Amino acid sequence: MSKQFKFINTILGVIIGIVASAVYIMTAEPTVSWWDCGEYIATTSKMLVGHPPGAPTFQIIGRIFTLFAGDDPTKMAYCVNCMSAICSGLTIMFLYFTIVRLARKLIAKYGEMNLPRCIAVIGAGLVGAMAYCFSDTFWFSAVEGEVYAMSSFFTALVFWCILMWDEEYDNPKNNVNPNRWIVLIAYLVGLSIGVHLLNLLTLPAVVLIVYYKLNKEATGMGAVLTFAIISLFFAFFCPPLWMFLIWIFITIPLFVLCAKKGTFKSKAEWGVLLALGGSVVLLGIILWGIIPQVVNLAGKFDLFFVNSLHLPFNSGAIFFFLAIIALIAWGLWAGFKKNKPILLVGVFCFAFLLIGYSTFFTLVIRSNANPTIDENNPEDAVALLAYLNREQYGSNPLFFGQSYNTKVVGNKDGKPFYVKDKEAKRYVVSNSRKGEQPLYDHAGQMLFPRMWSSDKQGEYINWLNNRYNSDSPSDKENRRAMARGDLPNWQRNIKFMQTYQFGYMYWRYFMWNFAGRQNDLQGHGDYLNGNWVCGIPAIDKKMVGEQRNLPKAMERPNHNTYYLLPLLLGLIGLCFQVKKDTPNAFIVFMLFIMTGLAIAFYLNMYAFQPRERDYAFAASFYAFSIWIGFGVLGIYNLFEKLKSKSVQVAGAALTTVVCFAAVPCVMGAENWHGHDRSDRYTALAIAKNYLDSCEPNAILFTLGDNDTFPLWYVQEVEGYRTDVRVCNLSLLSTSWYVDQMKRKAYQSEPLPISMTWSQYKDGTRDVMYLEPAGSQFVDLNAIVDYIKDPQFDNTRALMFLNADKGYRSNGRPIPASFSLKVDKAKVLANGTVAPEDADKVVDRLEWNMRTDRVNPLAKAYIVMMDILATNNWERPIYYASTTGSEAYLGLEDYFQLEGFAYRLVPIRTPRGGGYELGRVGVERLYENLMNTYNDHSRVDLINNPNAKKNEQYPYLWGGFNDPKVYHCDDNVRLVSLIRQVHDRLARQLLRDGDTKRAEAILDQGNKVLPNEIFPYTTVMSNMGGYTQSNIFYMQDYFSLHTPSADQKGMDMANKIWDGYVELFNWYENADDRTLEIHRDDIHYDLMFLNYMLTNTKFPNNGLAPRYKELKFDKMADFYAKYINNSISNKLRQPDFDQQAVANDFQELHEVMTIARLSGNKAIADKVEQMANSQFDAMEAANPGMGSAYRNFFNSISRPDVEEAEETADTTPEGEK
Secondary structure (H helix, E strand, C coil): CHHHHHHHHHHHHHHHHHHHHHHHHHHCCCCCCCCCHHHHHHHHHHCCECCCCCCHHHHHHHHHHHHHHCCCHHHHHHHHHHHHHHHHHHHHHHHHHHHHHHHHHHHHCCCCCCHHHHHHHHHHHHHHHHHHHCCHHHHHHHCCCCHHHHHHHHHHHHHHHHHHHHHHHHCCCCCCCCCHHHHHHHHHHHHHHCCCHHHHHHHHHHHHHHHHHHCCCCCHHHHHHHHHHHHHHHHHHCCHHHHHHHHHHHHHHHHHHHHHHCHHHCHHHHHHHHHHHHHHHHHHHHHHHHHHHHHHHHHHHHHHHHHHCCCCCCHHHHHHHHHHHHHHHHHHHHHHHCCCHHHHHHHHHHHHHHHHHHHHHHHHHHHCCCCCCECCCCCCHHHHHHHHCCHHHCCCCCCEEECCCCCEEEEECCCCEEEEECCCCEEEEEECCCCCEEEECHHHEEECCCCCCHHHHHHHHHHHHHHCCCCCHHHHHHHHHHHHCCCCCHHHHHHHHHHHHHHHHHHHHHHHHHCEECCCCCCCCCCCCCCECCCCHHHHHHHHCCCCCCCCCCCCCCCEECCCHHHHHHHHHHHHHHHHCHHHHHHHHHHHHHCCHHHHHHHCCCCCCCCCCHHHHHHHHHHHHHHHHHHHHHHHHHHHCCCCHHHHHHHHHHHHHHHHHHHHHHHHHHHHHHHCCCCCCHHHHHHHHHHHCCCCCCEEEECCCCCCHHHHHHHHCCCCCCCCEEEECCCCCCHHHHHHHCCCECCECCCCCCCCHHHHCCCCCCEEEEECCCCCCEEHHHHHHHHCCHHHCCCCEEEECCHHHCCCCCCCCCECEEEEECCHHHHHHCCCCCHHHHHHCCCEEEEECCCCCCEEEEHHHHHHHHHHHHHCCCCCEEEECCCCHHHCCCCHHHEEECCCEEEECCCCCCCCCCCCCCEECHHHHHHHHHCHHHCCCCCCCCCCCCCCCCCCCCCCCCCCCCCCCCCCHHHHHHHHHHHHHHHHHHHHHHHCCCHHHHHHHHHHHHHHCCCCCCCCCCCHHHHCCHHHHHHHHHHHHHHHCCHHHHHHHHHHHHHHHHHHHHHHHHHHHCCHHHHHHCHHHHHHHHHHHHHHHHHCCCCCCCCHHHHHHCCCCHHHHHHHHHHHHHHHHHHCCCCCCHHHHHHHHHHHHHHHHHHHHCCCHHHHHHHHHHHHHHHHHHHHHCCCHHHHHHHHHHHCCCCCHHHHHHHHHCCCHHHC
């Protein structure tokens, strides 16, 4: 039976791995994706140097996979994505083998592996592995070129290896040392450091397995004792009530049990706790010792050898590594000579850990070649240490430190940073870092500070205010303390950790994977987005309101529900393993905790993160999937009580089938569409659209990951528009990035930066403070020349402020009011300005920054000022439209929209209302939107005019209008921008009298963003103000005054109205809690609808015949009462905000207007009576005020209600 079982088990494991890999390959993105994927694929394709702390192992293996792309670079991204898919498939295979091996260990304690038990064990492995295969977080990482899939593979492989050691230790093979598995684990851990540090967190589980194997006297009671002690200390990190409950119901009973069993007297049982503590120490030695200190010591040796002994660069590092090799050789010799197997294993582990870790040498080698992407420039051991320590990202306190409002009482010195001076042949200090680090008031520091970022003070307070939301004395006092600006006490500190860092940033993700997910929109602590749901109406309604039959205005495709089945099965498995095999249950538990809550504690995340972070906890969900598998065994165990073998066989088979159908099948069916990226090319399309917004040899300023990394990919991998220099402002504050910008890259010439390295090196001119602007318009060239003055060399902060006003100053006062000369002949000759706009060219650009306060400017903007001044209108300069005003240096009045980027032009266009910045470059923008942007598969004809064109892709913008494409949150964020770009061009064409092309561009926008995929009516919490953008768009059709445009406008109007009818019907059927949750959505729904009806000149009767389709009763009554109460509460305040009260009356008016339109006279009269009652009360309290507000209320514009009612009443029933 054993050999046959092993054969079947091996075949099934391989098949499961193949099936999982096939699923991931089928659903993998065919090209680049968002966030870090573009950078990883770009750096993998040419072995470039990506962001700290680097992923050289990922890059080396990924480079091998890119070879399968052959001569087609456009396939490289898919090859790297397939690497993630295969790594994920292998993870599932090893998870299956792990569950089976653990299950066999459990059964071996109680009997033999008979047929029904074999079926149950295989079923456990199948259900647990496939549940993880189809889990939300793991599947997301499996289909893109990111490090997390490979990191999960290393986690699964390491855990499986220690189980192989565990089995082989008891059943050794001839002439084979089972400790080879330990050495292999050390090597894998070293390799995994070159992927992600997450794999290190498997070490506690590994050490516990070793301890239990080596100490036969240790039992499950050692795990019980250890868990009791952990619960004793963990309770201190809980609110007082929970602390006592944990002590009373967990800690004390477990201690009592240990006392009864005599556990306290057993050294072997105490050894479990010591082994766990030792594993944590080992983890710390590797994480904070070996990883950084090997490089740190190599750097120090090199500094000594070069600067003191005057030897060549790298001689010290070479000597240091030779010394390590000699030390390892001596250790091996001593181990063999003195027959010390433990010493041998330790030395071999250390050696192979370093061999695996040595992949980082590739980064040093490649950095010395000065590649186009060379982040942090880690050319030597000194620079590599800063790279590994992620110094450019800063650090946050973990065990002791400041809170968000701790006072800074001074500054302290950091460690000086050295760079090579190749001419002097020595290392010189680039940045002394004197006084760079803040010194915090000791009284304001605390243990385990959870709210540490001063930049996030508002977010911390808002989060806690929403937690302390009752009228209890303690909650009121906590709110008052935060309002006073008191330092966080231990209670508030732990409250944030438990509710946000653990609850929201871990347990919420856990429930996504094993209960269900509300949608894929990023949550910010609200009820509407990013929460977990389960599909059970009573629970979902209690948690986040009604989730059934959501209208299209609220629907998201990644709304997944598993009815708690994976969670329940996992809990059954946990209980079963704890009961039957406590030691291994504790081992899996430590894997679960160390890769879950321990990571959440270590990351110390602030509120709110730029994106969801569930991928960081994938290994924890891996551990829980082991218990899902054991859930099958737990259910099968019920059949074990029946003596009939045939019944047991049937029970094992039935349990497997039912559990497989109820968990993996449900998860797979629910998650498929939300994880199928097989037809999505949108990130690639947007990247090309950014670049094609620019003229040849342009400079494009970007800011974030999503407007930079996909662009790096298309330039580095596909060789597309390499003439455009992408300049990321987040990186431009570092000297190494400025160095790279000053080098030629492919067909892009160096950026025009006049400052030398000594003038922009780190620690010099890092920040500049300027006076409030006052329209002085100081010449930018003069400012740049003054900044470069040698007197400011080695000065970190340039304080160009007025000392007479009490400011610190180290230079003459300079206002943040700038001017830049314009060479009119040049800008006309090089096409910066079209000939027909020659009369609009200004003599110089004049602009102000903030006028009400001091203006701080980081080094990136000092360098940008240098580029603007030095460029002198030679090269086109663009700003990505997604960066936001923080990147624009106040230049918005001189922007020209030419696509997905604004071009800097010497034509002043004062900012209008809404989202409109600058002017519109009509001809270029029209060509881009109508032709260039449509096909993502286009080739670069600017730099390769003879390149063979690809076949036209059938869908636009990489699949934005493809009904098969799942549009993630990152796509959705761009939808309003895409709509607005089309709308702006149409409006400009209309102003120019070009109605034909205006209508064509409006039509094109609707082709890219059809209502069937992106509904014209959406709630604010789903797609922001997209509904409002569509109403503007519809109005633009009517502004053309052509029969065809009127028809298209009415088509949009009817679709918008259909959306409102469906949405309002859903509101009418919702309970009060759901309406309360959607209160802000209702506010915007009414505002946008009222705007459409009061500000749109519909042709003929417009929508009037359809007004009574709108059900507006329960929702109107709910919202009117809310607004009425809001007015009453404001009026009770002595100095109430009059504008806020006016806004509330306007909202009441909107409710009344829409109620009348929909034929609900009772609600309309009720609302009007509410308003009149408020006016009367105000008049009585303050004569004249009530009548003023009444006049304002009655003056608010409204559609012709009487005409609408008359039209609606005479419409034949069949046409309604």
